[in-house]
Amino acid sequence: MIKIGxxxxxxxxxxxxxxxxxxENASNYIACEYSSxxxxxxxIQNGDIQEGIVPIENSLEGxxxxxxxxxxxxxxxxxxxxxxxxxxxxxxxxxxxxLKDIKYILSHPQPLGQCRKYLSANFPSAEIISVYSxxxxxxxxxxxxxxxxxxGSLAAAEVYGLEILARDIQDNNxxxxxxxxxxxxxxTRTGNDKTSIxxxxxxxxxxxxxxxxxxxxxxINMSRIESRPAKNQLGRYIFFIDISGHKDDQDLKDALTxxxxxxxxxxxxxxxxxxxxxxG
Amino acid sequence: MIKIGxxxxxxxxxxxxxxxxxxENASNYIACEYSSxxxxxxxIQNGDIQEGIVPIENSLEGxxxxxxxxxxxxxxxxxxxxxxxxxxxxxxxxxxxxLKDIKYILSHPQPLGQCRKYLSANFPSAEIISVYSxxxxxxxxxxxxxxxxxxGSLAAAEVYGLEILARDIQDNNxxxxxxxxxxxxxxTRTGNDKTSIxxxxxxxxxxxxxxxxxxxxxxINMSRIESRPAKNQLGRYIFFIDISGHKDDQDLKDALTxxxxxxxxxxxxxxxxxxxxxxG
Numbered sequence: 001m002i003k004i005g006x007x008x009x010x011x012x013x014x015x016x017x018x019x020x021x022x023x024e025n026a027s028n029y030i031a032c033e034y035s036s037x038x039x040x041x042x043x044i045q046n047g048d049i050q051e052g053i054v055p056i057e058n059s060l061e062g063x064x065x066x067x068x069x070x071x072x073x074x075x076x077x078x079x080x081x082x083x084x085x086x087x088x089x090x091x092x093x094x095x096x097x098x099l100k101d102i103k104y105i106l107s108h109p110q111p112l113g114q115c116r117k118y119l120s121a122n123f124p125s126a127e128i129i130s131v132y133s134x135x136x137x138x139x140x141x142x143x144x145x146x147x148x149x150x151x152g153s154l155a156a157a158e159v160y161g162l163e164i165l166a167r168d169i170q171d172n173n174x175x176x177x178x179x180x181x182x183x184x185x186x187x188t189r190t191g192n193d194k195t196s197i198x199x200x201x202x203x204x205x206x207x208x209x210x211x212x213x214x215x216x217x218x219x220i221n222m223s224r225i226e227s228r229p230a231k232n233q234l235g236r237y238i239f240f241i242d243i244s245g246h247k248d249d250q251d252l253k254d255a256l257t258x259x260x261x262x263x264x265x266x267x268x269x270x271x272x273x274x275x276x277x278x279x280g
Numbered sequence: 281m282i283k284i285g286x287x288x289x290x291x292x293x294x295x296x297x298x299x300x301x302x303x304e305n306a307s308n309y310i311a312c313e314y315s316s317x318x319x320x321x322x323x324i325q326n327g328d329i330q331e332g333i334v335p336i337e338n339s340l341e342g343x344x345x346x347x348x349x350x351x352x353x354x355x356x357x358x359x360x361x362x363x364x365x366x367x368x369x370x371x372x373x374x375x376x377x378x379l380k381d382i383k384y385i386l387s388h389p390q391p392l393g394q395c396r397k398y399l400s401a402n403f404p405s406a407e408i409i410s411v412y413s414x415x416x417x418x419x420x421x422x423x424x425x426x427x428x429x430x431x432g433s434l435a436a437a438e439v440y441g442l443e444i445l446a447r448d449i450q451d452n453n454x455x456x457x458x459x460x461x462x463x464x465x466x467x468t469r470t471g472n473d474k475t476s477i478x479x480x481x482x483x484x485x486x487x488x489x490x491x492x493x494x495x496x497x498x499x500i501n502m503s504r505i506e507s508r509p510a511k512n513q514l515g516r517y518i519f520f521i522d523i524s525g526h527k528d529d530q531d532l533k534d535a536l537t538x539x540x541x542x543x544x545x546x547x548x549x550x551x552x553x554x555x556x557x558x559x560g
Contacts, residue, residue, distance in 0.1 A: 059513070209493070216489050229339050229341070
């Protein structure tokens with residue numbers, strides 16, 4: 001029986017991602033709650049758990065820095081698979097509450113921001129209250145009077161026994177999060193894989209361009225480039241790059257050998273398949 | 281008399297940046313407090329104020345997304361100058377409080393994280409409390425018993441009448457923030473300038489590489505590349521690029537003409553000088 005880490009408490013969007021992943025891939029597992037993404041990754045590194053599921057990018061908010069920085073600097077782990085999941089926000093309230101009763105709407109600032117237009121059109125006079133997490137908002141709704149609602153996931157409704165008064169209220173339907181399942185091991189080639197690496201270039205003009213030149217030379221498609229501070233000096237960066245293919249493909253293997261030689265720091269983050277169940 | 285916007289309340293690190301900028305550049309101005317970076321930029325766009333000072337990047341935390349996204353998507357403004365300032369954290373308490381009296385330490389999660397090692401070495405038994413802003417922490421220290429301290433800026437100590445019990449307690453001395461002064465107008469060439477643009481590439485493999493190829497062709501040094509979600513689709517990005525030179529330099533002018541033609545979205549964000557008073 002494997003242990004899989006996720007960001008708790010139960011009812012977070014990470015918990016929902018865990019359930020989607022395990023429904024197809026792990027019938028026999030123990031879900032372990034952690035309070036931050038770095039804690040999950042450290043627990044895999046230490047061997048306390050075998051896998052973890054963490055967000056790495058959102059289509060509106062961008063990179064999840066805590067995940068990226070920990071993968072680059074603090075642990076030596078691999079991405080096993082990627083799960084692209086739609087972020088859907090819902091209005092949750094205690095049983096018996098009607099929409100017209102709602103005077104207070106609670107959630108984390110991020111979902112509140114993502115439902116701003118809906119809230120001002122439908123609840124112009126409600127007070128909007130920012131709290132630490134969507135699960136915390138659900139908890140406050142459970143404990144409070146019947147005049148408050150939370151914005152949260154369907155998993156939160158289930159865990160806290162709340163009723164779903166309105167579904168899919170987010171302003172932008174292009175709201176997807178890429179979750180990655182992390183473990184210590186490499187993943188075998190599926191034939192439809194993506195590879196992630198992180199590196200820093202030599203401190204010379206044009207050195208990033210020279211690295212991208214290598215991918216161009218081998219006709220390797222780059223789907224993402226993300227820079228993060230190297231943290232040792234302002235203006236020095238590390239680059240995360242996603243490219244098509246598996247590390248055991250000959251062209252990609254040759255390209256990565258060159259990238260490794262041309263970079264001052266290099267880490268392989270995995271070759272893995274991508275699943276997008278919510279995209280149909 | 282010009283009006284300059286900054287992130288309030290008084291005593292924030294943004295307020296400190298405003299004071300450094302105005303000490304050298306504007307003796308006669310009105311400082312206007314705003315509660316978010318997008319609000320400052322919108323106020324310049326609307327003509328309520330003439331300038332604003334906002335952070336755009338930190339050497340440990342990376343890009344300031346709220347600033348970058350607003351500049352790219354919501355306003356049409358220019359960077360007038362850049363100020364690289366050292367971020368220094370200090371222990372602030374009411375007059376008469378001694379280090380040994382301190383049982384509670386309050387601040388925003390970011391400075392608390394940046395002083396983690398100092399705090400666990402020097403205050404192993406103090407309770408660490410996260411609050412919404414460093415200025416809010418200072419306010420709570422003013423109102424509380426003499427058993428609490430805030431972590432904040434020197435400006436906060438001055439504004440709230442607090443004593444500085446310890447200076448420069450941050451764990452990493454490579455902590456710098458790039459602030460930019462924003463206005464509606466272009467800035468004339470100083471001979472020592474940097475240019476910022478933002479663009480998105482055509483949705484074809486290798487299109488980012490082709491843009492960087494243009495800079496390589498013209499021998500133009502790129503000091504920063506930062507991607508942000510295009511927000512219309514997962515996997516589509518806009519790119520912020522900083523390059524050496526001024527838009528009126530002939531080579532740079534020619535290169536930008538080509539970039540504009542090769543990109544599906546393009547915005548010029550300014551050619552401007554850089555000041556780094558804290559780097560000596």
